[in-house]
Structures are given as structure tokens and as C-alpha cells.
Amino acid sequence: MTEQDSAAPARIRHVDDEGPPPRACPAGAGPGDPEAAAELAELVTAVAAGDRGAFTLLYRRTSHRVFGLAWRLLGNRASAEEISQEVYLQVWSLADRYDRRLASPMGWLMMLTHRRAVDRIRAERAGTDRDSVFQGLHLVRDHDVVAEEATQNLEQQAVVRCLGTLTDRQRDTITMAYYGGLTYTEVAQRLDTPVATVKSRIRDGFKRLSACLTGSDPR
Template sequence: MTRAQTAVDTSERAELDTLLTAVAHGDRVAFTDFYRATSARVYGLALRVVRHRAAAEEITQEVYLQVWQTAARYDAAMSTPTGWLMMLTHRRAVDRVRRESAASARDLVFGHAHRPVDHDVVTESVTRRLEASSVADGMRVLTPMQREAITLAYYGGRSYTEVADHLGIPLSTVKSRIRDGLRRLRAAVAEHVVAV
């Protein structure tokens, strides 16, 4: 690296350090300047990882929202502003790829498990009624709080986070209620099946 390039890098780092300090104090103009100086690099890295323009644009927005919210946590002793920004971007992009891969895998498994097969309609109808009856009976053994959380999640189609928001309780509490409720429900359904 030449001396001229080193001087430019040092100057850019000092400018970005100053802008991040101002952003940490809520300076919107500094945030705009920081965004203009760095957004092409953030978008470029996101695009290289996710390989989809719309996803890269979303990641870029998420990264700058995170910068606005957490600029006070930036530690110049640990990283350069650009290094910190690239780390935030890389993490979000990799998380997005992992989430999409997991969703694709779930869809594939679901598709294989639920592909149409030749079957006996009468047997399937009776089985479905028995299962529905077992689940309905099993729901009665749940506490009201477990029943409400499971109903919102599984019959209402809400995510655990949405259930937590709806009920106004912590996400960990929702997960515990649903997990414990499903255990009780599974045991009740198993007892019902054995009884039948």
C-alpha cells in the first residue's frame, strides 16, 4: 500500500469515526453523510452473499437501522467503522441465507411428507375424525393459558413472536407455555388413542 493510499484510508477512517460519534448522539445529518459514504459497500457485500437484489436492499436497510440504534456501542479500539459495518452486514446476510435455506428445507420435507398418494377415502375420513376428536379432548386438559397460546399459534397461524405481542408477555413465556402444553396434549392424545 502506498503512503498516499494510507493517508486516504486514515483520513476516511477519521471522518467515519467522527460521523459515527455524531450518529450515536442522534445527529441525522451525520447519519445521512455516513450512509452516503458507506452504503455502496454495504449493498455490495449483501448482494455478494445473498445474490438477490431485493434481499440485498432489505439487508442494507436493516444494517443502517441497526447503525442508527447502536452507534453508541461502536468501539474504535476494536474495529474500523468500515470493518464494523461490514461485520454487521455479513452477519445479517448470512442469517438471511440460513433462514431461507432452512425454510426451503422445511418446504421440501413438508412436500414429501404430504404428497398425494392413493388411499382409502373412508379410512382416511374416519382416522381424521378420530384424530380431531383426540385433539379436542386433549385440549381440555390444558391450562387456559396453554390453550390460548397454542390456539393462537397453531389455529391462528401466528408466530411465537406474534403470540407474545398479542398476549403482552415475554417470548420465552410463550415458548414455555406452548412446549408444556404440547407435551400435555401429546400425552392426552396418546391416552385417547389407546382407549379407542
Template sequence: MSGPPVRLRLEQQANRRLATLLVAIAGADREAFTEFYRATSPRVFGLAVRILRERTAAEEVTQEVYLQVWSLAGRYDEQRASPMGWLIMLTHRRAVDRIRGDRSATDRDTVYGHAQLGRDHDVVEEAASQRIEEQAVRRCLDTLTSRQRETIALAYYGGQTYPEVADVLDIPLGTVKSRIRDGLKRLAACLAGGGEIQ
């Protein structure tokens, strides 16, 4: 019966410790950085592997994330996210940027290949259509609250289950489900209107 409260207390203590370490890291404390890295890197690397599905790329992204932690620790805002939530968002962004970069390189090769086959018009039309869709999705994501965006990003882009999202954000599972449900309804309504902000 005492399980959940004890677990919650331990999580709160861990969050407080990580927040304290971030303050020290902002002051260029290398020992604090080492402790922070040891406490958090398994989850960062695990998320990077799940998103990228390639160990070497995940290792590189993990290194990039901790370089960001070293340089951005002073900007961490405890009111906006838990230390782990902030770190997971940094990881997600880095991993998605890596995927986009790899995809862009592949797309450039594909466009070149199609051009050589004399099918420029198909490639151009396809690329333009995809760009319009991506812009509509970006505009519609801006209609969500920051909490809805963060929760949806972890679940859909980060490949996390709802319980994992609840754990990362340190919120109840029901809150995760309602944020995602409301956020997806809002996205659907916006996209149905052609990507115009409602």
C-alpha cells in the first residue's frame, strides 16, 4: 500500500538532485556534470536508439545532447519541465534533426536520380506537395499548448508508451491521455481547415 507514495517521494528527490546538478553545471562544475551524466545517460541513449534504430548514430546523438547540457544548463527552467523531461526533449530534438538530415541527403540523391531518368516533373510535384503538408503540420502544432506539444512529441516522435511519457514528465497517466487526446483533436481540426490556425 505504501508503494506509490514511496516511489513518488524517490522521484521527487531524484528530480531535486538533478535540478541542483544542473545549477552546478551552469557554473562549469565538472563533477556535477559527471554525476548528472551517470544518472541520466542510460535513458538518453535508450531513447536515441529507439528513435534512430542505429547504435552508432544514437551514441553520437547522446554525445551531442550532453554537449548541449553543458552549454545550456543555465537556461534550464524548473517551472517548465522536470530535469528528465527537459533532457528527453533535447534528445528527441537532436534525434529528429539527425533523421531529417539523413532524409534530406537521401532525398537529394533521389531527386538527382529521378532527374537523370527524365522524371523531373514528378519529383518536383511530390517534393512541393510534401513541403506544403509539412508546413501545415508545423502551423497546426503551433496551435497546441506547450504541454500538449511536449506530451505528443514524446509519444509519437519519441516512440514512448503513455506510461513512459507519464514517468518522464512526472504526471499521472490520465493527464497524459487527456493531453494527447485534446491535442490530437486540435491538430485534426486545424489540418481539416487546411493548416490555418483556428
């Protein structure tokens, strides 16, 4: 993105009217639809290049799922709207980290939403009996997350297997940057490692992952 394009979009206004959390998937965004997933992946790629139109379209096609999951986890419309806002701002800033080999676009969004909702619950319930709350939260999985995982089960098994072929440093760096949603700078700070080294580990790690998943020579 250019410096101008990299600026985050203005505050995202949720388009839903008052009412119960939406459960239906918007057209073209249902789990298990390869064509829809491919279209969403192309939108994410365009967002990574600073395309605001693609960002708007991605939001329109997926925001009901993101908002619905956040509401079901938090039980509060205002908090769900805030989480949705945070998720899409994160998408705008981290779209270049998305790799369709590791998750479907919707699965990635569900993961980001679930993580932020859990972080919100953790912050709001600090000092309470959080352990029991989180145990129950993770035992009762949201159906959207389960659906996404079911459609990706074989792919995820392959990814887990291939992650095992990485060095410990590559695996830890990729896990923190991709699954943890951290920036390169944040990963570097946590690992006490130069940013250039973090980028190199991620680049080499993804090269090895790709080779493992496709059965090709990593060289």
C-alpha cells in the first residue's frame, strides 16, 4: 500500500437494524463453497494492495457473519459492533499476512473475531472466576466456527503436519504473526529479534510450508 492508501478507512458503521444476532450467511459467503471462498480470497488480496472498494465489498459480504459471531459470544450488541469494527480494521492492516493455504477467508475472519471477543471477555471479567468462564466458552463452540473447521479439516491436518517440518524459530514466528495477529515489529519485540530477521523467518517458513503442502522441492 502507498502511504495514502495505508491509512485505515473511516470508522465502519454496522448496517444491521436493531434485532437478534443474524445467523444466515450472506450470499456467496457460506462455508464449504469453494467458488465463494476464492472470490473472498481475491478481495483480501485486493485489500492488501490498498483497494478500498474491495474492502467495502469484503465487509458487505462477510460482516453479518463476523457481527453474528461476536454477538453470540459477547451477548451485547454494542460490544459486538465494537469487536466487528476492530476485526475489520485489523483486516485492513493485516490483509497482506493472509495466506489461503492456511485457512479460508471466512475461517480467517472467524478466527480473528473469536480471538478478539475472547480478549474482550477476559478484560471485562478480570478479577472474576475467569477460568471456569473460559472453560465453558471453549467447550461450547460457536456453530460458525465449527462449520468452517469442518470444511477445512483435511487442509488443517496437512498444515499442522507441515508446520512440524519447520524449525522451532520459523514455527514460533509464523504462529505469532499469523495466528496471533501481531505485526512484524511486535513479534520482533517479543522475540527480542531484529524485524528483518522476523521477516526472513516468515518468508523462509512459508516457502518450506508451501513445498510441504504441494510436495515440491523447497529450493
